[in-house]
Amino acid sequence: MENFRKESDLLGELNVPIDAYYGVQTQRAIDNFKISGQLLSSYPYFIKGLAFVKKAAAKTNYELGLLDESLYFTIAAACDDIIAGKFHEQFPVDMIQGGAGTSINMNANEVIANIVLEKLGKNKGEYEFCSPNDHINLSQSTNDAYPTAIKMGLLQMNEGLADRLQKIVSAFRAKGEEFQDVIKMGRTQLQDAVPMTLGQEFEAYAANLEEDISKLNNNADLFVEVNMGATAIGTGLNAPVGYADLCAKNLARITGFPIVSAPNLVEATPDTGSYVIYSSAMKRLAVKLSKICNDLRLLSSGPRAGLFEINLPPMQPGSSIMPGKVNPVIPEVVNQVCFKVIGNDLTVTFAAEAGQLQLNVMEPVLSHAIMENINFLSNALDTLREKxxxxxxxxKEVCLNMVKHSIGIVTALNPYIGYKQSTQIAKEALESGNSVYNLVLQKGILSQEKLDEILDPKNMLKPHNK
Incomplete structure (x- = not known):
């Protein structure tokens, strides 16, 4: 027992590891919630979000005369340590838990209180000098501190996701420039359509993903509205007059984000609409990214019996039985990440819908799903870009030969010989194996000079006058 200290709460006494900065309520959460295996310590931006909130709350309480100067500055210093990355291993609770986030809020309260006690030269657990509830949680409830911390974490995490997305957009754009002179066939419904360049195809991927940078950032902007000062249900019980607005201003100064107090705290406390719309933006990104990976796998299929228009970097042997086989493992893994993101979005939807009356108790699984998605997408974007x-x-030659032998180039003849005659030429070419080019000349429909001009692939890459 010498390796433990005793702490007590509503349910009685419990042994806590003597060196732990967390306390009894965290220990109960460790014992009760062995669910996902994904701990709060795995989400550093969430932990920093908790420290931001507790520092802003302490500053507000000090400015309103509820904390003495010495204790305030010590609490602020403890929060700064956590923001700097220290003590993160002291957040061992499972991300998925009952209690509407109370265990996570108390984990933060206990860790900060014991850091403060250490700075004051006291022993861990001597809460009469700095209490997790009476000092660190002063003027707060889990129901305002916890969702605000989630939002602070998500604002930070979104910056990283948007940055990674911009990098892969730039990578696709660079390939678009590199491949701007590679003529190939475009396809619709997996059938030959009309010519294009491989550069146009890759630039389209860049433009497609670039749209989502602003979508993510615009939706993340909803997280700047917080309900600090709402306390339990939005009425502000146990928070002093002026606390909500002042705390939001302090949080803005500390984080650098334009934080504002929600205009209606009773409405804001159970509301999870901002999470739903941000999650939907990630789902949109996942759907687009998965489609692009599908394309990359198709375009690189073969090498002898597929399209084989592009080569993906070989990353590992592809089979335990088929010698020489190399699989598109990077697009494959990104596809799977996208499936996970889409599934997690449904979890967010159900969790948001499950709110009842003045609180949504499902915020733990909701926040975990969103943060997991950000991590998955961030890693997937880096992996797809780098590898x-x-x-x-x-x-290039494969692409060009497909254009030359494609029936699809007959579309360019429509304005000159009409749809009906173009259809007849296409049908005969398909049945006979002869080329569109040869058939038009053999039938004397157009001169060779005019036909060469019309069917030059480079003349079919953009609008032009007849």
Whole structure:
């Protein structure tokens, strides 16, 4: 027992590891919630968000005369340690838990209180000098501190996700420039359509993903509205007059984000609409990213019996039985990440819908799903860019030969010989194996000079006058 200290709460006494900065309520959460195996300590930005909130609350309480100067500055210093990355291992509770986040809030309260006690030269657990509830949680409830901390974490995490997305957009754009002279067939419904360049295809991927940077950032802007000062249900019980607005201003100064107090704290306390719309933006990104990975796998299929228009960097042997086989493992893993993100979005939807009356108790699984998605997407974007996109090469001759032998180029003849005659030429070419080019000349429909001009692939890459 010498390795433990005793702490007590509503339910009685419990042994806590003697060196732990967390306390009895955290220990109960460790014992009760062995669920996902993904601990709060795995989400550093969430921990920093908790420290931001507790520092802003302490500053507000000090400015309103509820904390003495010495204790305030010590609490602030403890929060700064956590913001700097220290003590994160002291947050061992499972991300998915009952209690509407109370265990996570108390984990933060206890850790900060014991850091303060250590700075004051006291022993851990001597809460009469600095209490997790009476000092660190002063003028707060889990129901305002916890969702505000989630939002502070998500604002930080979104910055990283948007940055990674911008980097892969730039990588696709660079490939678009590299492949701007590679002529190939475009396809609709997996059938030959009309010519294009491989550069146009990759630039389209860049433009497609670039749209989502602003979508993510705009939706993340909803997180700047917080309900600090709402306490339990939004009425502000046990918070002093002026606390809500002042705390929001302090939080803005500390984080650098334009934090504001929600205009209606009773409405804001159970509301999870901002999470739903941000999650939907990630789902949109996942859907787009997965489609692009599908394309990369198709375009690189083969090498002898597929499209084989591009080469993906070979990353590992592809089979335990088929010698020489190399699989598109990077697009494959990104596809799977996208499936996970789409599934987590449904979790967010159900969790948001499950709110009742003045609180949504499902915020733990909701926040975990969103933060997991940000981490998954961030890692997937880096992996796809570094291990796939930047190393893609084009099979220029394969692409050009497909254009030359495609039935699809007959579309360019429509304005000159009409749809009906173009259809007849296409059908005969398909049935006979002859080329569109040869059939038009054999039938004397157009001169060779005019036909060469019309069917030059480079003339079919953009609008032009007849």
């Amino acid at each position: 796939c996109i930047v190393g893609i090469t084009a099979n």
